Amino acid sequence: MTLFTTEPAVLVLEDGTRHVGRAYGARGTTLGEVVFATGMTGYQETLTDPSYAGQIVLQTAPHIGNTGMNDEDPESRRIWVSGYIVRDPSRVVSNWRADESLDEALVSDGVVGISGIDTRAVTRRIRSEGSMRGGIFSGEAAALDPDEQLRIVREAPPMAGRNLSAEVSVAVAEVTPATGERVGALAVLDLGVKQATVDNLAARGFDVHVLPQAVTIDEIRAIDPVAVFYSNGPGDPAASDDHVDLLRGVLDDGLPFFGICFGNQLLGRALGLGTYKLPFGHRGINQPVLDKATGRVEITAHNHGFAVDAPLEGTFDSPHGYGKVEVSHVGLNDNVVEGLRALDIPAFSVQYHPEAAAGPHDANYLFDRFRDLVVATLEKKNA
Numbered sequence: 001m002t003l004f005t006t007e008p009a010v011l012v013l014e015d016g017t018r019h020v021g022r023a024y025g026a027r028g029t030t031l032g033e034v035v036f037a038t039g040m041t042g043y044q045e046t047l048t049d050p051s052y053a054g055q056i057v058l059q060t061a062p063h064i065g066n067t068g069m070n071d072e073d074p075e076s077r078r079i080w081v082s083g084y085i086v087r088d089p090s091r092v093v094s095n096w097r098a099d100e101s102l103d104e105a106l107v108s109d110g111v112v113g114i115s116g117i118d119t120r121a122v123t124r125r126i127r128s129e130g131s132m133r134g135g136i137f138s139g140e141a142a143a144l145d146p147d148e149q150l151r152i153v154r155e156a157p158p159m160a161g162r163n164l165s166a167e168v169s170v171a172v173a174e175v176t177p178a179t180g181e182r183v184g185a186l187a188v189l190d191l192g193v194k195q196a197t198v199d200n201l202a203a204r205g206f207d208v209h210v211l212p213q214a215v216t217i218d219e220i221r222a223i224d225p226v227a228v229f230y231s232n233g234p235g236d237p238a239a240s241d242d243h244v245d246l247l248r249g250v251l252d253d254g255l256p257f258f259g260i261c262f263g264n265q266l267l268g269r270a271l272g273l274g275t276y277k278l279p280f281g282h283r284g285i286n287q288p289v290l291d292k293a294t295g296r297v298e299i300t301a302h303n304h305g306f307a308v309d310a311p312l313e314g315t316f317d318s319p320h321g322y323g324k325v326e327v328s329h330v331g332l333n334d335n336v337v338e339g340l341r342a343l344d345i346p347a348f349s350v351q352y353h354p355e356a357a358a359g360p361h362d363a364n365y366l367f368d369r370f371r372d373l374v375v376a377t378l379e380k381k382n383a
Helices: 041-048 104-110 120-127 139-143 144-155 195-203 217-222 241-252 262-271 365-382
Strands: 010-011 018-025 029-037 055-058 083-085 114-117 132-138 174-176 184-189 206-211 227-230 257-260 276-291 296-309 315-317 326-330 337-342 349-352
Touching: 010 114, 010 120, 010 144, 018 104, 029 083, 029 120, 029 144, 029 276, 029 296, 041 055, 041 365, 055 120, 055 132, 083 132, 114 132, 114 337, 132 144, 174 195, 184 195, 195 365, 217 241, 227 241, 227 262, 227 337, 227 365, 241 257, 241 262, 241 326, 257 315, 257 365, 262 276, 262 296, 262 337, 276 337, 296 337, 326 349, 349 365
Parallel strands: 029 055, 055 083, 083 114, 184 206, 184 227, 227 257, 257 349
Antiparallel strands: 010 018, 010 132, 018 114, 029 132, 174 206, 276 296, 276 326, 315 326, 326 337, 337 349
């Protein structure tokens, strides 16, 4: 089957909206929360980001797939999106690094997709109505009665309340030795960690211990870490009570902490703050964020549908007794909290992705900031 196939596929949203296009990738039925990603490049990094588990991703860029897929750039061990929506898939692969086409990779990983639909119309629908459940039906499933397709979509679980960490986390610990001047062992809770994050942490001198999401505080203490890191990941932070309790144990031990994306939301909860679901989230590599400490505006990579509820101005007391806290970064599109900094304990987090393998790299300095925090804490401890 080629990209010129006339085999039909249909995208059905839970509000009854239907878009008929062509089958792309694997054939069958897939369900998930339909979201849009605004990056013009980096579709391989998007597809292999575990944070997209449970989501059907629509690319707003119209032409996707022209550089194919390679074995060097994956952010994890597989494609994680539940489904994939593109307007115009590339007919040929035009890159010397490509090992296979995007269509072939989707088929290999069993990802059902759809092409040839008006992605702009779907994006505008989500922007006005909010992210919603959807389904892609191709192959024999495309011929199902429309009412039956809609019933299937509406019976799918919503993203709110879902805990997906166990689906994306490693089963056993994996260790990447430091490549920079060694600082010590770093405990990384794998909630959907990306390879670029591991590489950046190792380059800052950490022996990176990627740990299963069900790890206990005693198992973390057993590796004698100099710090703890919480990764990005999918799901609702309000459904991750165990990870919040674990993080409070880390903070109580006085260990330096850095969290990104999901890790930022969990730090917020550990400090005693609430979280909430955004109407359509932030996904893409072109999101403007203000660093309040420097006044600098950074263009950053995002992938989150939830956010922390905290006052944007001034400092406030942690409801759970961890001292003063401030919002360190703010999203300029909609004033969403994009970073937290504890002032009385060595902990901070950001809502976006400083590793950003597909770019941009404005926020990469945060890994240096984390290393500096750990080194300063160790020096104070050993003084």
